[in-house]
Amino acid sequence: MKAALGLARRGLGDVWPNPAVGCVLVRPDLGGRIVGRGWTQPGGRPHAETEALPRAGTLARGATAYVSLEPCSHTGETDPCASALIDAGVSRVVVAVTDPDARVSGKGLAMLREAGLEVETGICAAEAQVVNEGFFNRIQKNRPLVSLKLATTLDGCIATRTGESQWITGPAARQRGHLLRARHDAIITGIGTVLADDPAMTCRLPGLASRSPIRTVLDSRARLTSQSQLATTAGDPPTWQYTCIGAPTENLGTTAIERCEVSADQNNQVDINAVLTDLADRGITRALVEAGPGLSAGFLKSGTVDTLYWFRAPVVMGADGKSAAADIGVSDLADMAHFALDATMPVGEDRLEIYSRRAAA
DSSP: OHHHHHHHHTTTTTSTTSOOOEEEEEEGGGTSEEEEEEEOOGGGOSOHHHHHHHHHGGGGTTOEEEEEEOOOOSOSSSOOHHHHHHHTTOOEEEEEEOOSOTTTTTHHHHHHHHTTOEEEEOTTHHHHHHHTHHHHHHHHTSSOEEEEEEEEOTTSEEEOTTOOOTTSSOHHHHHHHHHHHHTSSEEEEEHHHHHHHOOOOOOOSTTOGGGOOEEEEEOTTOOOOTTSHHHHTTBTTBEEEEEETTOOOGGGTTOSOEEEEEOBOTTSSBOHHHHHHHHHHTTOOEEEEOOOHHHHHHHHHHTOOOEEEEEEOSOOOGGGSEESSOOOOOOSGGGSOOEEEEEEEEETTEEEEEEEEOOOO
């Protein structure tokens, strides 16, 4: 199952709206030989099981299939994966977690059992849920997994008081940041960052340009111009512009940007929760926020940040520096955003700290 989960991770950021699934076929009677491997392909199809079975060929008969998510039971563009496993003669199926969608959960397992296959569930379940947390979020919470990326000094600054910010962290940290982009379906920033920096917001690692996420800009009053990189390159990858309902339309002309209107919050800015709901409705399962202090604070204040990737350079700027997050309305300690440290590691001369959200004590 660990191998199946490793295969599943290959699809992160590239298979939405579907989950990233891995499948390993093993023949116990051949000394535990692995006879087939597969993972969800770009765009969500083919599924992992239908990738692994042809690679195994006739050796699939009598095999045990280790699958990181319950095989599908519905007929869509292709036949159900549960049927494919049955037809191939697989004798046993081990599943990490069941499908989170209550409408279909358990039906794939039932189909397998009715056909006489031995079925076991719950193996590496916690790890499998982490791998597909974005898919689970979209189904159960109607929003994607939200990751916030920060790159700061040791004391949490992103720029000098004059605005100089390139570069605080080193090349290795920036490369790791591009890998994060490749593993998310969408990247979110604010119009302030776009107007100040004119970013491309793509993945620029060799061989991974095609894994660039959907560029998403929160632009309440529709200030994005047709000369920006997000506009001139809007076809590949796509750019989605989120504005308040009724915002002006003349700035973009005939560019390929897709405009999405959502409700405003109490500050007449696009409502973050409305944006996340719309992203989920469009199939997005994993969204990475790379933004300035205002929008970063907005996501923290909204309580929607699930994972925090904090790159820290070994330098100190002091009180003259610009903080990574603006005011989030903390008047009491209980109001703070609470996170638990999951991992920390060196990245070149910098350090990456990975946190997950937790409830206040």
